[in-house]
Amino acid sequence: MAHWLHQFGREQEGQDLIEYSLLITFIAIATLWAFSYGQPSVNGIWSTTNSEISAAAIQASGH
Secondary structure, three states: OOOHHHHHHHHHHHHHHHHHHHHHHHHHHHHHHHHHHHHHHHHHHHHHHHHHHHHHHHHHHOO
């Protein structure tokens, strides 16, 4: 049993798979978070930019 535990601790065949799985999971969570909480910010920026462009167009046309 001690030999098996020693070998189990030294084997690294599955280590890369676990590391890549954790990395992909982190990227997926970060992406979901960005879409969930970042969307209002993007909508606010888009709305403000659209309003300012409309106001500038009205001023440029002289109305």
